[in-house]
Amino acid sequence: MENERVDLTCKERYTQNISKLFWTRSVDDTSVPVSEYAVGGNIASPSLVFEHVQWSDEGIYRCHMTTISGFRLTVTMRLFVNATNMMPCRCEYRRTLEYWSSKIIQNKTREELIMELEPKLQMMKKEMEMNKTQLSSSICKRTSAPDKRKSSETMGLAGATFIFIVVGLMMLVDILTIVKHVKSAVRCWNSKKMEKLKLEDMKIKMKSKPGTNKLKNEISESFA
Incomplete structure (x- = not known):
């Protein structure tokens, strides 16, 4: 019967x-x-003891022993539990139900139960969490469905051509503007360079002729 003590010896x-x-x-x-609820089952306590046996503890149990001389022995026994308190639950979640029912029976406040069950609740929460990026709804948002119709291909090519032309024209205008500014800068630099060379030539000529200080000053004032 359930909830009774059973010793497997x-x-x-x-x-x-x-x-x-x-x-x-x-x-x-x-x-x-x-079962994690069983105690014993070792050299110190060979018997396997169930203080409150449950239906989920059913099965064939084997006691494996090895003697000092190396001889191995096995004792087999079957445990059958008659579930009388409720309809037999032939599922793996029976033990989970028993675990939570044992916690509710205890005379504890809600805060104490939450504190005691916090590790278990966090584990359950972690197991139930889902990666949103792996959901079908998220995948469909980022995936384009193939469309092999001729009209769709034509519209796609037309749209791509239009975008290419618009972007190309904008880039062409910018390139022409940059070229124009570069040419203007080169001309300005060449003009200043030529003026500097002319000034140096005039200074050299004036040094070679006497009595040209007045002319030199006039030239300097004119360039200033």
Whole structure:
């Protein structure tokens, strides 16, 4: 019956002079973990004890023993639990329901329960979180559906051509403006360079002729 104490014990004559002892469990020929609510099942306490056995604890249990001499022994037994408090729940979430019901039964305030269950709640929240970028709605927003119709291809080419022409004209105007400014800057620089060369030539000529200080001053004033 559920909620009763159940002891699964290895035969006494096998529990002497053993060096290793552990229990395994299988359900429908599938290996499953031994219930976390069971205690014992080791060399110090060979028996596997269920203080409040539940339907989800059913299965075939095997006690594996290794003697000091290296001889291995296995004791097999089947645990069947009659669920009387509720209809049998043949699902893996039965133990989860039992866990939460055990927490509710305790005489604790809401704040105390929240504090105690905070790690469990955070774990559940993390498991339920979804990556929004992997949702189909997000993927569809960023994915263009293929359209092989001739009219669609024509409209696409026309739109691409129009955009190319507009952008090309804007770039062409900017390029022509830049070229114009560059040419103007080059002409200005060449003009200043020629004036400087002329001034140097005139200074050289004046140095070669005497009595040209007055003319030199006039030339300097004219360029100033």
